Amino acid sequence: MAKINESLFSAEGLDKRLNLTQFNKVMMTEYWIPKDINFLWAMGVVLASTFMILIVSGIFLMMYYKPDTALAFDSVNYTIMQEVGFGWLFRHMHGVAASVVFLIIYIHMFTGLYYGSYKKGREMIWISGMLLFVTFSAAGFSGYMLPWGQMSYWAAAVITNLFSGGSLHADFLVEWIRGGYSVGDATLTRFFMLHVFLMPIIILGIIVLHFYTLRIPHVNNQESDDIDFDAEAEKYLAGNKKESKVIPFWPVFLSKDFAILGAFLIFYFYLVFFNYEFAMDPVNFDPADPMVTPAHIYPEWYFLWSYEVLRGFFFDIAGMSAMDIGLIAFAFAQVIFMIVPFIDRDPDILPAFKRPRFNIWFWVLMFDLVVLSVYGKLPPTGMNAWIGFFATLTFLGLFAIFPFITKADAKARGAL
Amino acid sequence: MSNDTNRRDFLGMSFAAVAAVGGAASLIGMKQAWDPLPSVLAAGSTVVDLKNAEPGKPSMATWRGKPIFILKKTADMPKDGRDLVIGSDHFTLVIGLCTHLGCIPAWKKTKWKCACHGGEFDSSGRNIFGPPPRPFDIPPFKVDGTVVTLGAETGPEYAKMMKA
Numbered sequence: 001m002a003k004i005n006e007s008l009f010s011a012e013g014l015d016k017r018l019n020l021t022q023f024n025k026v027m028m029t030e031y032w033i034p035k036d037i038n039f040l041w042a043m044g045v046v047l048a049s050t051f052m053i054l055i056v057s058g059i060f061l062m063m064y065y066k067p068d069t070a071l072a073f074d075s076v077n078y079t080i081m082q083e084v085g086f087g088w089l090f091r092h093m094h095g096v097a098a099s100v101v102f103l104i105i106y107i108h109m110f111t112g113l114y115y116g117s118y119k120k121g122r123e124m125i126w127i128s129g130m131l132l133f134v135t136f137s138a139a140g141f142s143g144y145m146l147p148w149g150q151m152s153y154w155a156a157a158v159i160t161n162l163f164s165g166g167s168l169h170a171d172f173l174v175e176w177i178r179g180g181y182s183v184g185d186a187t188l189t190r191f192f193m194l195h196v197f198l199m200p201i202i203i204l205g206i207i208v209l210h211f212y213t214l215r216i217p218h219v220n221n222q223e224s225d226d227i228d229f230d231a232e233a234e235k236y237l238a239g240n241k242k243e244s245k246v247i248p249f250w251p252v253f254l255s256k257d258f259a260i261l262g263a264f265l266i267f268y269f270y271l272v273f274f275n276y277e278f279a280m281d282p283v284n285f286d287p288a289d290p291m292v293t294p295a296h297i298y299p300e301w302y303f304l305w306s307y308e309v310l311r312g313f314f315f316d317i318a319g320m321s322a323m324d325i326g327l328i329a330f331a332f333a334q335v336i337f338m339i340v341p342f343i344d345r346d347p348d349i350l351p352a353f354k355r356p357r358f359n360i361w362f363w364v365l366m367f368d369l370v371v372l373s374v375y376g377k378l379p380p381t382g383m384n385a386w387i388g389f390f391a392t393l394t395f396l397g398l399f400a401i402f403p404f405i406t407k408a409d410a411k412a413r414g415a416l
Numbered sequence: 417m418s419n420d421t422n423r424r425d426f427l428g429m430s431f432a433a434v435a436a437v438g439g440a441a442s443l444i445g446m447k448q449a450w451d452p453l454p455s456v457l458a459a460g461s462t463v464v465d466l467k468n469a470e471p472g473k474p475s476m477a478t479w480r481g482k483p484i485f486i487l488k489k490t491a492d493m494p495k496d497g498r499d500l501v502i503g504s505d506h507f508t509l510v511i512g513l514c515t516h517l518g519c520i521p522a523w524k525k526t527k528w529k530c531a532c533h534g535g536e537f538d539s540s541g542r543n544i545f546g547p548p549p550r551p552f553d554i555p556p557f558k559v560d561g562t563v564v565t566l567g568a569e570t571g572p573e574y575a576k577m578m579k580a
Contacts, residue, residue, distance in 0.1 A: 154519065158532070161518040167549050176447075180456045182481030190450065290481050293520040295531050311533050314547055321549040323516055380534050 027215075028250035032229050032236075034221035035247055041219065042260035043108040048207070049261055050101045050268075055200065057094040060087075065146065067192035069185045072148035073287045089272070095279040096272045098140055102302035104264075105133055113340070114362060115351045117220035122349075123341040124213035128206055130338045135203045137303070142195035144300070145188060149284030154297050156183045156191070162310075166324040182290060224349045296379055304376030305369045305395075309333045312372075312392025314385050329392060336399050343399070346406040348415050355409045361398060368394045461567025466507060474523050476512065479555055479566045483512035483520050485528070487539060493526075496540035498554065498577050502562060509564065510541040510552035528552075554578060 006013035015021050033041075064084050066075040080087035109129065112118050118126035145156045160183065164174050179186030218229055227245050235244035247253055271278075278301075283294050299307050310330040313322050352359040371391045378384045410416040462479040469475065469488040477484040487508040489499065499506040514521050514530040514537075521528035521537060527544070528537040535546035542551040557564050558571030 158517040158519065169550075175452060176450055178452075179450055180452045180481065181460065184456070184481055186453065186456065291476065291478065291483050291520070293531065297519065297532055311547065314534070322547040323549045326547065379531075385534070 029248050030233065030237075031215065031249035032233050032246040033219055033249055033253040034225070034227055035245055036221040036223060036225065037219065038222060039260050040107065040111040042257045043104055043111065045254070045257040046261055046264050047101065047104050047108060049265075050097050050104060051203070051207070053093060053097045053268075054101065057090045057097065058196065058200075060090040061094055062196055065192075067146070067189045069148060069188055069288070072146065072188060076147045077285065092272050092276040092280070096268065096276050098143060099279040099300065099302070100268055100271065101136065102140070102300075105136060106302070109133065109337070110362075110366065112220075115220050115222065116224055116349045116355075119341045119344055120347070120349050121217045122213075122220065125210065125217065126341055127338060128210040128213050131206050132203065132210060133337075134334075135199060135206060139195060139199040139203065140300070140302070142191040142199060145191045146195060147284060148188065148288045149281075150286040150288060150292075150294050151281050151284040151297065153183060153288035153290065154293055155299065156187060158297070160187070162327065162330075166327045167321055220349070222351065224351050224354070226349075298377050301373065301377075304374075305372035306330060306333045308372040308376035308388050309392050309395060311380055312388045314380060314389065329396060332396065332399075340402075343403045344406045345403050346410040346415070348410065348413070355406070356412075357405045357409045361402065361405050364394070365398050368398065461565060464564045464566065465562055466502065466505075466564060467562045469505075469507070474508075477566075479511075484555060484566065485510050485512040485523075485541070485552070489539060493539045496542070497579075498540055498542075498551070500559070500564075500573055500577065502559065508539060508541050509554065509557065511555050512552065514548055515543065515550050515552065516546070516548040 002016075004013065004016045006016055008014060008017065061080060064075055064079050064087065066072055076091070080091055084090075112126060112129065141155070141159060145152045160174055160177050163177055164170050175181060177187075178184065179190060218227070221227070225245070229246060232244045232246040236246055236248070241247075281300075283297075286294075298304065309332075310326045313325040313329060316322050317325060346355065346358070352362045368391055371387070372395065375384055375388045375391060380388060407416065460480050462477055462484070464477045464484070464486065466486065466488070469486060471488045472490040472493070474485050474487040477486060485508065489495070489506040489508065493506075495506055496508075498508070500509045501507075512520055512528075514532065514535050516530070516533055516535050519530050519532035521530035521535065526539060528541075530536070530546070530548070533547050535548040536544050537548070537552055538544050540551075541554075543549070554574070554577055555566045556570045557566045557574055558569050559565075559573050
């Protein structure tokens with residue numbers, strides 16, 4: 001180690017010890033972002049900020065919340081809502097942010113899908129992002145249990161029951177996860193631990209990984225133009241800012257991100273103050289009762305599409321029980337997005353508007369996800385059940401034809 | 417061991433062995449920490465007297481935090497091998513959780529209907545419509561006169577019903 005004479009309490013001294021100048025260049029001022037992007041590229045920063053809101057509001061809720069079946073409901077609905085100063089605000093911020101974060105995750109994810117930002121060098125970004133989707137889902141589910149209302153209880157009962165594996169009848173696994181014969185005190189306390197400690201720590205770790213996987217391949221752009229970042233950076237640093245195709249992450253890119261973040265926060269706080277009901281299901285204001293199932297139970301909106309895939313098959317086919325087919329389809333839906341980079345057989349990185357068949361495929365998928373989400377909330381009777389069935393078939397079929405569609409696009413372009 | 421194996425490799429492999437043993441042992445500990453507690457397991461029995469059951473009107477008991485359906489069958493309800501027979505009376509005695517995903521179905525005149533995903537069960541607890549993969553589960557029990565004890569111990573009636 002070189003001998004350092006400068007005081008620790010001086011700019012050069014600190015820099016000599018930590019090399020902040022270099023770190024700042026790599027992570028901020030010489031981290032190059034293409035100019036040819038739009039507001040959809042700001043969703044990463046919006047998500048990071050929403051996650052911070054969840055952490056801060058969660059810390060304030062945790063100081064009064066009691067993870068005990070006898071106390072949980074009142075600690076939320078009486079202590080936090082009525083007694084704690086601004087407790088209602090922290091609860092509504094937490095609930096609304098938990099819902100909105102999924103809206104932004106979906107926008108972020110389908111932006112990546114639309115612009116082909118998941119393939120050929122960017123697979124790790126996509127995979128770490130999908131891991132974040134899975135861990136956010138786990139955090140959302142475990143948090144939903146905590147107010148210990150009727151929806152909390154029955155969501156916990158139904159979701160833990162999925163682990164019995166249908167005809168496998170693996171009750172021992174369900175009882176192990178619950179820590180009892182039914183969802184009870186042990187279940188609540190362990191899901192509290194998962195929600196306030198293990199899941200946030202894992203999510204933070206994967207967020208760091210997600211940022212890191214992006215640093216080397218760089219962000220994609222609207223035309224999927226293959227940019228020589230070194231050459232463009234040289235132009236920028238030489239003062240040729242207009243000609244260069246890139247801008248530095250800080251301060252240029254982030255300043256625009258923050259403008260969009262500002263707009264998002266106004267929308268978010270509008271929801272928090274004036275339209276929070278969508279994140280506060282009225283059924284969950286009845287205390288948990290293991291002896292009464294609510295007349296109609298459904299998950300939060302962001303799980304509706306996969307819930308509908310789970311129950312889309314409502315009749316037995318060729319000796320297989322409806323429940324087993326549903327579970328297999330559900331498992332398929334959970335992992336299929338993860339492997340999209342590997343079943344895309346088009347060798348080029350291109351946005352959907354330059355891949356005609358993929359473009360149609362993409363918008364049919366969006367439409368199908370909306371249909372699944374709408375019918376996931378409706379009671380599964382009569383016509384609804386059939387629409388759910390065909391929407392589920394469409395979802396599975398879309399991924400079955402995906403390799404062929406992407407290959408056909410490449411052939412038509414002459415790339416294969 | 418090959419000639420290329422040196423002392424550093426030996427140290428590495430020794431550590432891997434220690435870590436594997438410790439890792440496996442800690443997994444067992446962590447698995448058991450999540451097992452249901454003895455107090456939860458001990459609170460696992462419930463006593464129900466069927467003497468005053470009304471025919472055609474199911475009643476509910478709680479066993480291990482789960483609802484138990486008890487239905488004394490009327491004369492025109494079909495008999496079933498899964499019935500609990502006490503004297504000349506036939507009873508349906510089942511865990512009242514839909515075998516699909518565990519919601520509690522509601523009694524509608526002649527059958528149980530589940531609001532969650534539309535599953536239906538007849539008066540004997542057999543699945544007759546929708547996604548449930550099997551009839552209602554039967555809790556382990558033993559009978560003494562008209563008194564049924566739900567829990568770990570089982571009597572001959574339970575063995576007979578499980579066969580059907």
